[in-house]
Amino acid sequence: MVEQKAALHTPCWAELSVPDPAAAQRFYGDVFGWRGETDPRPEAGGYTTFKLGQSAVAAVMPLVDETQPVSWSICLAVADAEATTSETVAHGGKVLMPPTEVFDLGSYGILADPGGAAFAIWQAKAFSGAEILGDPNSLGWIELSTRDVPQALEFYPSVFGWATHLSDFYTEWSLDGTHFGGLVDLNTLPGPAADAAPHWKPYFNVADVDEAASKAAAAAGGVLMPPENVPGDELRISVLRDPQGAVFGVFGPVKESVDVAGGGGRLKLSSPAP
Structure with missing residues (x-):
């Protein structure tokens, strides 16, 4: 594993909010081999960093109150949290939590795009975010996942400088040639998936997608989309749900293929809409 930090305006961290962080540590330990390391300071509110070996990869925290949804959230690295907040508002987004200093670690804020999908921003100081990205x-x-694709395609390039790669099959986001995300039109999805609120979802790289899905099911999680190969690519994906209801995705190489990871652990994924 190669330790690294995210480039500005790309994903640097993922956080899980659940009623029972201890149960989440057991589940994700079973699925990904993570262990939890809880900040002992009372003012940290039980914030727990997931570690893979000695490296920080994600975090879990208790719900603030009963109105907060159980969910994974994504965080984007920024150089200036206040300036990014202003740009977000100028392009039709909303401020859910203004940038706030977190000890000596950095400045954290929660914003939403014009379609209502929330995301966090992180201006790093002592802590840069995930120390491993793109490795298993x-x-x-x-x-x-959004209901207003044209609005999303205007907002994120304007605020973060992302490039978009459009196709009839799937839309991808990139910055400086590195592909790191995609877009799904909720209006095109069948059944219950179409009723979901606009949101961002993290996908975690795994060595074996089928094994990860089996581990999630064995640990009382759910398999929302069974493992399947991505047409025209060397990848396999699945969408899972933990026992407390948080949804996340996994992806990895098809079993017959060689490892397709590259570029210092960052992966170009051309995935279909789950």
């Missing part, structure tokens, strides 16, 4: 059992992709 770490964050490797983010995906936006």
